[in-house]
Amino acid sequence: EPEVTQTPSHQVTQMGQEVILRCVPISNHLYFYWYRQILGQKVEFLVSFYNNEISEKSEIFDDQFSVERPDGSNFTLKIRSTKLEDSAMYFCASSPTGSLKNIQYFGAGTRLSVL
Amino acid sequence: QKEVEQDPGPLSVPEGAIVSLNCTYSNSAFQYFMWYRQYSRKGPELLMYTYSSGNKEDGRFTAQVDKSSKYISLFIRDSQPSDSATYLCAMSAMGGGSNYKLTFGKGTLLTVNP
Numbered sequence: 001e002p003e004v005t006q007t008p009s010h011q012v013t014q015m016g017q018e019v020i021l022r023c024v025p026i027s028n029h030l031y032f033y034w035y036r037q038i039l040g041q042k043v044e045f046l047v048s049f050y051n052n053e054i055s056e057k058s059e060i061f062d063d064q065f066s067v068e069r070p071d072g073s074n075f076t077l078k079i080r081s082t083k084l085e086d087s088a089m090y091f092c093a094s095s096p097t098g099s100l101k102n103i104q105y106f107g108a109g110t111r112l113s114v115l
Numbered sequence: 116q117k118e119v120e121q122d123p124g125p126l127s128v129p130e131g132a133i134v135s136l137n138c139t140y141s142n143s144a145f146q147y148f149m150w151y152r153q154y155s156r157k158g159p160e161l162l163m164y165t166y167s168s169g170n171k172e173d174g175r176f177t178a179q180v181d182k183s184s185k186y187i188s189l190f191i192r193d194s195q196p197s198d199s200a201t202y203l204c205a206m207s208a209m210g211g212g213s214n215y216k217l218t219f220g221k222g223t224l225l226t227v228n229p
Contacts (some may be wrong), residue, residue: 004158031215043159043203043219056216091158095215102147102166102207102215106158 002026004107006092012113013082021077021110023092031101032075033093034067036060037109043091049075082114118142121204121220130229134191138204138220141185145206145218148180150189153201153222162202163189194227201225 005024013019025032034046047057049067057065066078075094079086089111093104121138128134136150147166151159165171168182177190187206191198201222207215 006158033216035217042221043205043217045216045218048216058216089156093217102209103149103161103164104215104217105161106151108158109156111156 004092004094004105006090006107006110008110009108010111010113012115015084015114016081019079019082019112021079021090021092021112023075023077023107024073025075025092025094026096026105027073029094029096029105031095031097031104032067032069033095033104034077035091035093035106036088037091038088046077046090079112082112084114087112087114119204119206119218119220122223123221125224125226127226127228128194130194130196130227132194132227134194134198134225134227136189136191136202136204136223136225138187139185140187140206140218142206142208142218143182143185144208146209147207147215148178148187149205149207149217150176150178151203151205153203155201159203159205194225196227196229199226 007022032049037043047061048055064080089109091109092107095104119140149164150162153159163178168180171178175192179188203222204220205217
C-alpha cells in the first residue's frame with residue numbers, strides 16, 4: 001500500500017542550527033502538508049502546498065520556516081534557526097485530487113529535538 | 116470555545132466491549148470528518164472519513180456525524196487489545212482554492228484490556 005515516507009525519524013540539533021526535514025508523499029498526490037505535534041498536545045497545521053506554492057500557512061509558520069518541492073518526489077520543511085520550542089514531532093501529509101482531496105494520509109513523522 | 120473538543124480520557128475497557136469516542140466542534144464550515152488512530156510517537160493512521168452528516172460503517176468501526184449538534188462519534192464493536200491507541204478526530208472545511216487543512220482534537224487514549 002502506498003505510504004508517505006519521512007526522513008530522518010529522529011533529528012537532534014543545537015539551538016540556532018538549520019534543519020531540513022524530508023518527505024516523500026504518495027506518488028499520485030498533489031496536495032502536501034506539514035503538521036507538528038508538541039508532546040502531549042494537539043496535532044497542529046503548519047502549511048499546505050499545491051502547484052508549487054504555499055496555499056495556506058498558520059501563525060506558527062513564520063519566517064524561520066520554509067517549504068520546497070525540489071524535485072518530482074520530495075517535499076521538504078526547513079527551519080532556519082531552531083529554537084527550543086521547535087522540539088516536536090513533525091508530520092508530513094498528502095492528499096489526492098478530485099473528491100478525495102480533503103482526505104490526508106500521514107507519514108510516521110520526524111521527532112525533532114532542539115538542545 | 117475551542118474549535119474541536121475531544122475528551123482525552125484515558126478510557127479503559129475490557130476486550131469485547133463497545134467503545135464510543137466523541138468530538139464536538141464549533142465551526143459550522145466543517146464538512147469532512149476523519150478519525151485517525153495514533154500509536155505512541157507514530158504518525159496518525161487514517162481509519163475512516165465521512166462527508167457531511169450520516170453514518171459510515173467499516174468492519175467493527177462505525178462513524179457518525181450529526182452536523183445539527185456539531186457532534187461526531189466513532190464506535191468500535193468487539194474491541195480488541197490491538198485497538199489500544201490514541202484516537203484523533205479531525206475536520207476540514209470544503210476548502211477555498213487549494214486549502215484543505217485539518218483541525219484536530221486532542222485525542223482520546225484508549226486501552227483495551229485482555
